[in-house]
Amino acid sequence: MTIARKELVDSHSPGFYHCTTRCVRRAFLCGVNEETGKDYSHRKDWIERRIQELSTLFSIDIYAYTVMSNHYHIVLHLDPLAPLQWSNDEVAERWLAIYPSKTDIKRALRKEAILNSPETLALYRQRLGSLSWFMSRLNEPLAKLSNQEDDCNGKFWQSRYISQALLDEGAVLSCMAYVDLNPVRAKITQKLEESHHTSIKQRLQNITDDKSLVKTLLPVSGSVKQITQNISNRDYINLVEWAGKAIVHPNKASIPKEAQSVLERLNLQSNHWLTQLQSLESRYCRVIGPVELIRQRAKKLYRRCLHGISSAKQLYS
Known part of the structure; x- marks a missing residue:
């Protein structure tokens, strides 16, 4: 049974969400279309700028994003009360x-x-405090511009957007890493600094000295900026870098002590965390988090259970 988006997104309380939108056409949203040879790379720049611009107007902070050839991901914090x-x-x-x-x-x-x-x-x-309005103003103009450019009309996006509520800090951190590592999993690149149109590249560019490395992880853009993650820039970058190497070279990249301590603090099991990072989005339904919080959300939605319980039992210690 489907769940209405208005039930998933709390319009009265701040929260973290993972949002995805996918292009309905076989042709690429961005990049070079292998069939026609036409280059749509400029659309990646457009949508990246649009994400950052809208986040300063809505009560939203962007923690992670990546723009791929036919879809994009965003991890954001919404404060409808701001x-x-x-x-x-x-x-x-x-x-x-x-x-x-x-x-x-x-x-x-x-x-x-x-x-x-x-x-x-x-x-x-x-x-201005609505996730649906934010996503609408992000998607609709791009669809119109792309239709004009392609000299066609009709539906451009597969759906309005897909959202997942992130129920605790472990879920937020895991989803951020999942989003930042999209180009690595897709074998587009093996280096974070070459992961174009991603928040991890933006974070790396913002690191200018050791002082910025030890600062607390903040949003890459937004207008609220009241919520911070209990992790430093250095620890997050090291964690994502190790995960990327482990994806490219399975069983060859040993986990650093710093990354291990971060996962332990968040009550996450390192071996299952890395495994689930390959397919985090599909392992859960509309919420990601520990078992007890998923069950609480299911009860709130008048559901017996929500998909993801078995994955959560493996992910969380």
């Missing part, structure tokens, strides 16, 4: 940045209309 603290002027400015006007005069008139309508302000506050 817009309640924004001023009326800030709400209007953010909304007008999401839906820009063609002229300054029209923009001024629209802003005045928004500020003079309490109902409209309340509606836009709710939307």
